[in-house]
Amino acid sequence: MKRQSHFILIIIICITFALSLLLSNYFSFSSLKLTSESSKSLNDNWRLGYYNEIIDLPVKLDIPTNTPYSISRILDDDFSLKQVICIRGSLQELDVALDDEIIYSALYESKGILTPPMASAWHLVEIPIESNGKELKITFKTPIRDMSGLINGIFYGSSSDLLFHIQQTYGWGFSASILILILGMLMIIIPVIFKHLRRWQFIDLGLFTVFISLWLIAESRMLQFFYGSPLILGSLAYIMLSVFPIPILFYIKENVIKGFKNIYNGLIILFGMNLSLILFLQFWGLVHFYDSVRITHSFIFIGLIIVILTLFIEMIKYKNKFAKTTLCSFGVLSIFGIFELVHFYFNDYTSTSFYVRIGVILFILIQVIESIFRLISYLKKSLEAEYYEKLAYEDRVTGGLNRMAFEKDLENIFSNPDLKNHLRLMIFDLNGLKGINDRFGHIEGDYAIKSAYALLSESFNGLGLCYRIGGDEYACVFTDIDINIIEKRIELLNEKIKTFNKTLPYTFGMAIGFIEYDPKLDETWQKMMHRADQKMYENKGLKNQSIIMVTH
Numbered sequence: 087m088k089r090q091s092h093f094i095l096i097i098i099i100c101i102t103f104a105l106s107l108l109l110s111n112y113f114s115f116s117s118l119k120l121t122s123e124s125s126k127s128l129n130d131n132w133r134l135g136y137y138n139e140i141i142d143l144p145v146k147l148d149i150p151t152n153t154p155y156s157i158s159r160i161l162d163d164d165f166s167l168k169q170v171i172c173i174r175g176s177l178q179e180l181d182v183a184l185d186d187e188i189i190y191s192a193l194y195e196s197k198g199i200l201t202p203p204m205a206s207a208w209h210l211v212e213i214p215i216e217s218n219g220k221e222l223k224i225t226f227k228t229p230i231r232d233m234s235g236l237i238n239g240i241f242y243g244s245s246s247d248l249l250f251h252i253q254q255t256y257g258w259g260f261s262a263s264i265l266i267l268i269l270g271m272l273m274i275i276i277p278v279i280f281k282h283l284r285r286w287q288f289i290d291l292g293l294f295t296v297f298i299s300l301w302l303i304a305e306s307r308m309l310q311f312f313y314g315s316p317l318i319l320g321s322l323a324y325i326m327l328s329v330f331p332i333p334i335l336f337y338i339k340e341n342v343i344k345g346f347k348n349i350y351n352g353l354i355i356l357f358g359m360n361l362s363l364i365l366f367l368q369f370w371g372l373v374h375f376y377d378s379v380r381i382t383h384s385f386i387f388i389g390l391i392i393v394i395l396t397l398f399i400e401m402i403k404y405k406n407k408f409a410k411t412t413l414c415s416f417g418v419l420s421i422f423g424i425f426e427l428v429h430f431y432f433n434d435y436t437s438t439s440f441y442v443r444i445g446v447i448l449f450i451l452i453q454v455i456e457s458i459f460r461l462i463s464y465l466k467k468s469l470e471a472e473y474y475e476k477l478a479y480e481d482r483v484t485g486g487l488n489r490m491a492f493e494k495d496l497e498n499i500f501s502n503p504d505l506k507n508h509l510r511l512m513i514f515d516l517n518g519l520k521g522i523n524d525r526f527g528h529i530e531g532d533y534a535i536k537s538a539y540a541l542l543s544e545s546f547n548g549l550g551l552c553y554r555i556g557g558d559e560y561a562c563v564f565t566d567i568d569i570n571i572i573e574k575r576i577e578l579l580n581e582k583i584k585t586f587n588k589t590l591p592y593t594f595g596m597a598i599g600f601i602e603y604d605p606k607l608d609e610t611w612q613k614m615m616h617r618a619d620q621k622m623y624e625n626k627g628l629k630n631q632s633i634i635m636v637t638h
Contacts, residue, residue, distance in 0.1 A: 339351070519557070
């Protein structure tokens with residue numbers, strides 16, 4: 087039930103947004119929307135070619151590819167003043183002439199053996215002062231079948247008015263795409279900063295979000311405001327459309343499904359090959375990006391069907407709850423993707439990427455919320471595992487490290503030659519613990535045990551680790567510490583024991599065995615520990631002393 091709560095949250099958000107739109111239309115408010123009153127339409131009464139046929143824009147004519155076609159009109163009195171006309175070229179070359187004198191030309195240039203892509207772009211053409219009564223003629227040509235004969239709406243005004251008009255019309259889509267891009271970048275950056283996160287889960291989702299946001303930005307008709315390279319303008323959308331499925335396939339393969347790994351590997355390779363194919367076809371002049379987009383669409387459709395089928399099988403066969411959530415999000419994305427394809431193949435380019443934006447936002451929202459739930463569960467399990475691991479290595483009486491931690495650490499040191507060759511080991515024994523227990527009780531005995539560990543930890547703090555390895559036995563482990571420094575700390579321990587003894591009704595003393603690693607004698611850590619024990623027992627005869635006795 088808790089896992090379904092995020093779906094309820096999404097539904098509530100969508101309903102709230104829809105109600106806000108309905109209420110904004112129901113109530114009458116004074117509009118606060120900024121508008122550009124100075125940009126005007128120039129879409130009516132155009133004469134087509136030499137046929138004197140009058141047409142209004144926008145229009146789609148039946149014109150063969152690579153065939154020039156022209157529209158013309160007489161400019162009215164508004165053009166007695168300086169004006170700028172705004173033309174949207176959709177993968178088209180164009181010439182603008184005033185009384186048959188070309189004043190602007192945007193040609194498709196190919197340099198060298200490589201063929202650059204054609205780019206859809208805005209063209210702002212300055213019309214000279216006192217051009218009223220003159221004939222404005224615009225000629226188009228394109229090798230792209232779907233774009234041949236297409237003439238978009240034309241506007242005029244000042245440059246600032248026209249730029250504001252473009253921003254007003256398409257800025258919302260660009261802004262939404264930028265927000266998606268920022269979200270994707272955050273999903274990549276945050277796991278890098280916070281090391282405990284399951285990094286690749288969020289990075290795969292983040293890469294998917296970044297790639298698809300770049301596609302949306304390229305389709306927003308606003309990229310030209312920030313970047314003017316025809317190569318980027320003409321290729322970004324097609325490249326991103328080819329690569330965005332790859333990270334989401336990685337995400338599903340590594341984080342969602344239990345089977346079908348080879349199928350997903352095959353899909354990843356397929357999209358990689360598709361990217362190589364469309365780049366080869368474009369830059370060798372065989373097929374334009376726009377014409378090869380049908381190949382990409384086919385692969386995306388095939389991949390989507392396979393993903394939905396595998397997720398459905400995972401959900402039914404393996405009772406995979408993560409597959410169920412991912413399937414729902416793909417269902418949402420698929421619905422909006424179908425709307426997008428229908429509009430694209432019916433040549434409705436005005437709403438390009440509109441539906442995908444909505445679908446992507448909902449898809450990402452579902453996946454991010456699901457990932458957060460999974461992350462919380464993962465962190466909870468990690469904290470529990472860390473807690474139980476800590477218990478496993480913690481001594482109950484002293485609160486310090488126990489024998490299990492001691493043996494684990496020594497095994498790790500002996501597996502590393504650099505550490506092993508600089509290993510120094512001390513074994514301690516608390517003298518007279520049985521007598522303390524018998525005479526003063528086990529509570530005082532436990533106090534002596536805790537005190538011994540505290541004195542060792544304080545004395546050797548920063549040099550190595552100390553452990554309680556038995557009832558009255560302790561150990562300290564050092565690596566790459568100068569022996570003179572250790573001996574000074576032993577003297578410090580002696581002083582602390584002397585001071586501590588003054589507070590006790592009994593004699594508090596410890597015996598020590600201190601040895602350095604010897605490759606000839608210490609084949610294993612157990613043998614080294616045995617040597618340290620022997621050194622320590624040599625001092626047991628002096629246990630009536632109140633200070634530590636040292637031999638090494």
